[in-house]
Amino acid sequence: MTLEGAQTAPGVVEDVFEGHATGVEVEDTGDDQVLIKRPWRPEQIRVSTSAFSLRNILDLIEEESLELAPDFQRGQVWGASQKSLLVESLLLQIPLPAFYFAEHGDGSFSVVDGLQRLSTLYAFVRGEGEEDGFALTKLEHLEELKGLRFNDLPVPFRRRINNTQLTVNVIDPSTPRDVTYEIFKRINTGGTPLNAQEIRHCMSRPRSREILKRMTHTEAFDTATGRRLRNHIRMNDREMALRFAGFWLQGLDAYYEKPAMEPFLWKTTEMLDSPERVPDTRVAELEAAFESAMHNAHLLFGEHAFRKWPHDYEYRSPINRALFETWSIALAGYDSADLFPRRGAIVESARRRMTNDVMYLNAITSSTADRRRVDYRFTAAAKDVEAGR
Structure with missing residues (x-):
């Protein structure tokens, strides 16, 4: 549901907790339909x-x-x-x-x-x-x-x-x-x-929790997310950082092998908890890449970073988790000096896609854990970030 009178883009539903807007769009991953087919013994x-x-x-x-x-x-x-x-x-x-x-x-x-x-x-x-x-x-x-x-x-x-x-x-x-x-x-x-991230937090070990906390307690993260997510009441900040870590550490091919978000994020949590699997040097690289992605996202999209922003719509929508994971990964490897001169072309390409591309809108709105939809939105972000060359 949305708060009465809240301004959101067409088709956007902002999550509400205990009567307060959370600043994050409701997401349907479709994981339940995938996981129920694989019961344990x-x-x-x-x-x-x-x-x-x-x-x-x-x-x-x-x-x-x-x-x-x-x-x-x-x-x-x-x-x-x-x-x-x-x-x-x-x-x-x-x-x-x-x-x-x-x-x-x-x-x-x-x-x-x-x-x-x-x-x-x-x-x-x-x-x-x-x-x-x-x-x-x-x-x-x-x-x-x-x-x-x-x-x-x-x-x-x-x-x-x-x-x-x-x-x-x-x-x-x-x-x-x-x-x-x-x-x-x-x-x-x-x-x-408890939601999925709150459960992961309670079941994980201190190492992964500290890594995710550091990732979400930076000025770059606060600026890119409009200062709406730090210490989020539903731990959406930690989940978004975890999603970035999952795709950055494991890559898309690892997700495609078992395309369901919850087990993918659990595996990432276990990796972060293990110094053998993700040594401190690799953690430092992860955190640096994440901070760079946050800087670049704000550089390009300003207050609309990680939010649906179609043409003819200037209100700031709630943060979309699917957009966060794809655009943060897409921007992590770029130098801001390369992006800034092409800012207008990149933003125009992304907004045009959010306005006219029905498949893309579906990929960031419903059944977002589906392999084909994950692939579509990651491919789209990779193309958009190359606009203007």
Whole structure:
């Protein structure tokens, strides 16, 4: 849906989250139709159930053996009332829903489901200061504890919290990554289900997260995207950087072998997490290429970079992910001194295509993960960037 009164190009639908425009166009990749044809074997699912005391889980977090996916903003949006009611549930010995952890080969864990609950409990019990070690506010049955922090509670209540037994379903590290991802998609709870990039963020390792964060925390990226994407509420900034990394590192032929966006981006995430597969020197080249692409995109298209911009339409449309991936790759290898004298011809070629080429408009709007549509839009961008020679 679009916000009432929002100005968008014909056929453009801007994504909205919790009543606010996200600055990014809604995308239909068509991946669901591709992936549903390739179900896994049931024996690949290996999940065991264990009981952990809350004290044990908080120790694992402090030892960095259990990761709470830092820099995941949307997982931290509970208000004071929700946090207090969760703590009250423990004090009343009301069992909490089961948690899901994914175990890694080195014995560490990532939170698959329950990130917000664990973050809240960790902040209450182990946090310090006003922001982290919060005081209880809304309580429905234990109003005499209102205003108290964990260390202010009577000893029996503190002991009750620490000794609370939590049921945890642990996904074995031998479970294939795509199967773990599908489990995550099916069981993640909360008011708004996590999208694909939010799931990848929670399941990935620190190395890939830091790389994507650096790529999207530059002045060049901010300028090219109209300062709408940094720390994006749905992590669209990280997904776009990941798409660039995927096509830049693996190339189009790798995508054509298995033309579905989600597994392609998962493979890219795993590559970025591995220093053996993508050494630091290669990461530095990746980041430099991405920054160059951002500079060039703004040089050519200004405030319309990565947005649909047909003729006779001057409003700024939301960012289009398919345009982002194709034009960022197309521009990464060019020197700005080569592009600037041809700017008018390049922009005219791109706008004419967005106005008259129905196949191109389809390729950047619907079933965008389809092999033929990916090929069409990448080929088109490569031709357009050569205009004016």
